Amino acid sequence: MVFKKLFMRLRNQGFSWNHKRVYRIYCGLKLNLRRKANKCLPNRHPEPLSVPSTANDSWSMDFMFNSVISEHRFRTFNVINDFNRESLAIEIDSSSPTTRVIRVLRRIAVYRGYPRQIRQDNGPEFITHTLELWAKEHGVKLKFIKPGTPTQNAFIERFNRTYRNEVLDYYLFNSLSEVRDITDDLMIDYNYE
Incomplete structure (x- = not known):
């Protein structure tokens, strides 16, 4: 036709x-x-955004995209603590499958413990059965936001804006290792100043 x-x-x-x-x-x-038709997401009822009362009560996580000078695209996987807005991890690589997301969350939990809940969007890495099993195994509740409403995940979106303004849009990167070095410096400044 x-x-x-x-x-x-x-x-x-x-x-x-x-x-x-x-x-x-x-x-x-x-x-x-x-x-391809869009996947039908399960009908979820997101709760309003509330400020947690303790430090390890709630985390938020999200992905961002950018590229180096050679047009090679990379992704950043960002995790923050919602209570004090502390950046817990920024993982940078060309791809970030669910197994890597779980590995980063385990690495954070070694020194922080597991949160009560994790708030995230409906990205393909976050809606997998593997992540759901991991969360159930460790007593973590996965809270999904309503599709198309990033304001329900405002803590991580605010951090993403800071990270984009101060690092991703500010520098021209030659390699992923350069991105990682500059990001490590930002995390120190962001968390301790």
Whole structure:
């Protein structure tokens, strides 16, 4: 159906190519492939954002994207403590699957203990069964925000803005190790000043 409309539009614009040639180019550009449908998320009822009463009561986590000079994209996985807005971890790499998310959370828990809850969005790394099992095993409640409402995860979004303004948008990076070094300096300044 879409191809017919496109072909008629080309004809109306005065091009005399036959339909087989246009279809070959159409397929070569992969315009004939159907788009994947969005996954249906379970119906969740998010609670309003509240300030925790103790230091290890609630954490928030989120991902950010950026690139180095060579156009190589990387992701940052950020975790903060909602009580005092302390940055607990910023993991930087080209990919961050669920296994890496769990590894970072375990590393934090070694010296902080496990939180009562973790607030996050509905990203693909956060809605996996593996993370759900890990949370149940350690008595951590996963709190999902309503899709399209980052204000329900305002603590981490505020931290992300600071991190983007002071590091990601401020520097041009040559490598991931440079990003990690500058990020480590920011975490010290952010947490202790």
